[in-house]
Amino acid sequence: MTSSEHAVREQVLAVLVWMLAVIAVMVYPVMPSTAAEIWSRLGVEGTIPERGSALLVNSLGFTPNPGAVVRKGSPLFPRK
Numbered sequence: 001m002t003s004s005e006h007a008v009r010e011q012v013l014a015v016l017v018w019m020l021a022v023i024a025v026m027v028y029p030v031m032p033s034t035a036a037e038i039w040s041r042l043g044v045e046g047t048i049p050e051r052g053s054a055l056l057v058n059s060l061g062f063t064p065n066p067g068a069v070v071r072k073g074s075p076l077f078p079r080k
Helices: 003-027 032-042 048-057
Strands: none
Touching: 003 032, 003 048, 032 048
16 A cells, blocks of 8 residues: 555545444434444544533544554444
8 A cells, every 4th residue: 555545545534433433422312322332332422411512513633543452342223
Protein backbone atom coordinates (compact mmCIF):
# COMPACT_ATOMS: atom_id res chain seq x y z
CA MET A 1 0.00 0.00 0.00
CA THR A 2 1.42 3.37 -0.98
CA SER A 3 1.53 6.28 1.42
CA SER A 4 -1.22 8.08 -0.51
CA GLU A 5 -3.45 4.99 -0.33
CA HIS A 6 -2.75 4.75 3.38
CA ALA A 7 -3.71 8.42 3.84
CA VAL A 8 -6.96 7.92 1.93
CA ARG A 9 -7.77 4.84 4.03
CA GLU A 10 -7.13 6.77 7.25
CA GLN A 11 -9.37 9.62 6.06
CA VAL A 12 -12.20 7.23 5.11
CA LEU A 13 -12.02 5.51 8.50
CA ALA A 14 -12.03 8.88 10.31
CA VAL A 15 -15.16 9.93 8.38
CA LEU A 16 -16.85 6.62 9.24
CA VAL A 17 -16.09 7.09 12.94
CA TRP A 18 -17.42 10.65 12.75
CA MET A 19 -20.63 9.51 11.03
CA LEU A 20 -21.21 6.79 13.63
CA ALA A 21 -20.69 9.37 16.38
CA VAL A 22 -23.25 11.66 14.71
CA ILE A 23 -25.71 8.77 14.49
CA ALA A 24 -25.17 8.04 18.19
CA VAL A 25 -25.97 11.67 19.04
CA MET A 26 -29.07 11.66 16.85
CA VAL A 27 -30.53 8.47 18.35
CA TYR A 28 -29.61 9.39 21.95
CA PRO A 29 -33.02 10.94 22.80
CA VAL A 30 -34.91 7.75 21.91
CA MET A 31 -32.28 5.06 22.61
CA PRO A 32 -29.89 6.49 25.20
CA SER A 33 -28.28 3.23 26.29
CA THR A 34 -27.69 2.05 22.70
CA ALA A 35 -26.30 5.46 21.72
CA ALA A 36 -24.00 5.46 24.76
CA GLU A 37 -22.75 1.98 23.82
CA ILE A 38 -21.97 3.10 20.25
CA TRP A 39 -20.18 6.17 21.64
CA SER A 40 -18.18 4.02 24.04
CA ARG A 41 -17.20 1.48 21.38
CA LEU A 42 -15.91 4.27 19.16
CA GLY A 43 -13.51 5.33 21.92
CA VAL A 44 -14.78 8.92 21.94
CA GLU A 45 -13.84 10.83 25.08
CA GLY A 46 -16.59 12.24 27.27
CA THR A 47 -20.28 11.47 27.04
CA ILE A 48 -22.96 12.32 24.52
CA PRO A 49 -24.55 14.97 26.77
CA GLU A 50 -21.11 16.56 27.26
CA ARG A 51 -19.86 16.51 23.66
CA GLY A 52 -22.79 15.62 21.43
CA SER A 53 -24.18 19.06 20.68
CA ALA A 54 -20.69 20.41 19.96
CA LEU A 55 -20.18 17.55 17.52
CA LEU A 56 -23.33 18.50 15.61
CA VAL A 57 -22.62 22.24 15.65
CA ASN A 58 -18.93 22.05 14.84
CA SER A 59 -18.35 18.80 13.04
CA LEU A 60 -15.00 20.00 11.76
CA GLY A 61 -13.74 20.11 15.35
CA PHE A 62 -14.34 16.38 15.84
CA THR A 63 -11.38 14.11 15.48
CA PRO A 64 -11.19 10.57 16.75
CA ASN A 65 -8.66 10.05 19.50
CA PRO A 66 -5.33 9.20 17.86
CA GLY A 67 -4.69 5.53 18.37
CA ALA A 68 -8.22 4.92 19.62
CA VAL A 69 -9.37 1.39 19.03
CA VAL A 70 -12.93 0.68 17.99
CA ARG A 71 -14.16 -1.94 20.40
CA LYS A 72 -16.08 -4.94 19.12
CA GLY A 73 -19.02 -5.96 21.24
CA SER A 74 -22.13 -8.03 21.17
CA PRO A 75 -24.75 -7.04 18.58
CA LEU A 76 -26.68 -3.90 19.49
CA PHE A 77 -29.80 -5.26 17.81
CA PRO A 78 -29.59 -9.06 18.00
CA ARG A 79 -31.79 -11.20 15.78
CA LYS A 80 -34.55 -13.06 17.52
